[in-house]
Amino acid sequence: MKRIVDVFTKDWSHEIVWTYVIELGDGLVPLEIEAFENEALGLAVEENRGNPEFMFAKARE
Numbered sequence: 001m002k003r004i005v006d007v008f009t010k011d012w013s014h015e016i017v018w019t020y021v022i023e024l025g026d027g028l029v030p031l032e033i034e035a036f037e038n039e040a041l042g043l044a045v046e047e048n049r050g051n052p053e054f055m056f057a058k059a060r061e
Contacts, residue, residue, distance in 0.1 A: 001023070001024060001027055001031060002022065003021075003059045003060065004019060004021055005021075005036050005037055005039075005059045006018075006019050007019070007040055007049065007055055008055065008058065009054055009055055010054050010055065010056060018044070018049060020039075020044075022059075033059045036057075036059045040059075041055060044057075
């Protein structure tokens with residue numbers, strides 16, 4: 001399953017800082033939205049996009 005996940009800074013939460021297309025699972029078992037958001041945050045930290053304490057992610061519906 002694929003989801004588009006936007007990452008925001010907590011200070012400027014109305015502006016998208018960057019966006020990821022996350023693909024998780026095999027498509028047979030539904031996954032929780034939080035799994036996609038956590039994956040996007042993990043990628044952002046790996047890519048040195050910012051401090052995880054000052055970021056949050058929101059999957060698009």
